[in-house]
Amino acid sequence: GINAEYGKQWYQRRVRGTAPTFSVEWDEVNAAWGQTALLLYSLANANNFNFQRYRIVPYGSQSYLEGETKLPLYTNGGLRLFWDAKFDQGMVAFLDCLKQFLDSIEKKGSFNFPYKIDKSKIGDQKGFYSIKLHFNSEEQWTKA
16 A cells, blocks of 8 residues: 555665665755764764864754865755765765764774774675765665
């Protein structure tokens, strides 16, 4: 029925990151990045942790990182996405912040993150996936 199809699409969209009949809109991606930025910002503050190189600015679906320049964690997609690498740079900067935070927590022995972060890639023993959109497939980016 309708509910079964909705549940299947919700699962594919939210849990697996894919959906065969529709794609996730950029507004949702931007909102997810905003929530992720707020979470890491809050965890860092709760642990009195300061990031090197960047400052996370959680601002809803317009969140960004500040370093030498403003690096957005949002985009409107479209052609601009292919000409402007700042969204990729923002995601890579976020991974850098995440790695810094995780390294500090793991040193305390209280947590082991199940994935490894290597610059712009995240993965495990099965493989690494680039977080960058440029020169990447949608499927590979979604896995990252």
